[in-house]
Amino acid sequence: MIALFGSGFSVPQALALDDRSVYDTGDMHGSIRLSPQYAEMLWSAGFHDIDSPNHTGLTPMMQSWYAANFEMVNWFMQKGVSGRSRHQDAPLYGLHLLAVRIAYPGAYFRHDSDLIDTDLALILNLQHDQTINHDGCVCICAPQGCTPASFLVKRVLRIYDKKLYALFPEWCEKTNPSAELLEHSAREYTRAWICRKMLLPHTCCVIGQKCEIMVQPQQPENSYEVLFIAKLFVEDYMRLYDRRRPEYGGPLENFPRLFIGEVESTSNGGFMTFPSISSMARL
Numbered sequence: 001m002i003a004l005f006g007s008g009f010s011v012p013q014a015l016a017l018d019d020r021s022v023y024d025t026g027d028m029h030g031s032i033r034l035s036p037q038y039a040e041m042l043w044s045a046g047f048h049d050i051d052s053p054n055h056t057g058l059t060p061m062m063q064s065w066y067a068a069n070f071e072m073v074n075w076f077m078q079k080g081v082s083g084r085s086r087h088q089d090a091p092l093y094g095l096h097l098l099a100v101r102i103a104y105p106g107a108y109f110r111h112d113s114d115l116i117d118t119d120l121a122l123i124l125n126l127q128h129d130q131t132i133n134h135d136g137c138v139c140i141c142a143p144q145g146c147t148p149a150s151f152l153v154k155r156v157l158r159i160y161d162k163k164l165y166a167l168f169p170e171w172c173e174k175t176n177p178s179a180e181l182l183e184h185s186a187r188e189y190t191r192a193w194i195c196r197k198m199l200l201p202h203t204c205c206v207i208g209q210k211c212e213i214m215v216q217p218q219q220p221e222n223s224y225e226v227l228f229i230a231k232l233f234v235e236d237y238m239r240l241y242d243r244r245r246p247e248y249g250g251p252l253e254n255f256p257r258l259f260i261g262e263v264e265s266t267s268n269g270g271f272m273t274f275p276s277i278s279s280m281a282r283l
Ligand SMILES: [Zn+2]
Pocket: 139, 140, 141, 142, 201, 202, 203, 204, 205
């Protein structure tokens, strides 16, 4: 805006930006999109404020991740914005927001995550930096902090439940993780999925519709005792996961699905059950 005024333009009130960056494109459906061509025109016109967060705490670079707009992610990086940019209100990085988009493709991708093209070279580069994989949350679903894999499961709308099993293989296809990261992510994803199945209350962050960070409210029955028991159940599942994992020789991206399916099918055999939080409260 200052650039326009400085160039002698008068800007109609209706077009005032209200202090928002001209590069602000964050929206729930990923529909507001800039292209490098237009971004370059804006840059040439003097709009150099490319890294200020909007009211939800997202910088334009992070908004581009949220929209899975990799052309713009690359453009911002070429302009000097760091690949380690993160959400202002939580240590969430681009890969976390990409996971949210894959779990909820939105209108731009016609609610079909298959239509989301990713930039494997860019993602590979970032995945070398292991520190960007966990945020600062502590929750039963993610004791060392939320990961992109746990975000895949955390807030999937109910209509997508039937696709839950497919999200992890899709994530792997779109991010091509190293063997080590794949092993780690498969475990994190399984853990988050188990917590979802058990309808556990969370103490970790969720992303709201405008990509704002929210901490999930504590449930009334969310007492320390109930959470303690719930944690024991989850740890039992994860021990079972660790025992079965070496026996599995197929593609690892399919293991979480098979493992959860197998546990569910044995749940009536007395090995384990998925108690709801309220039934645990009665124990
Ligand atoms: Zn959680």
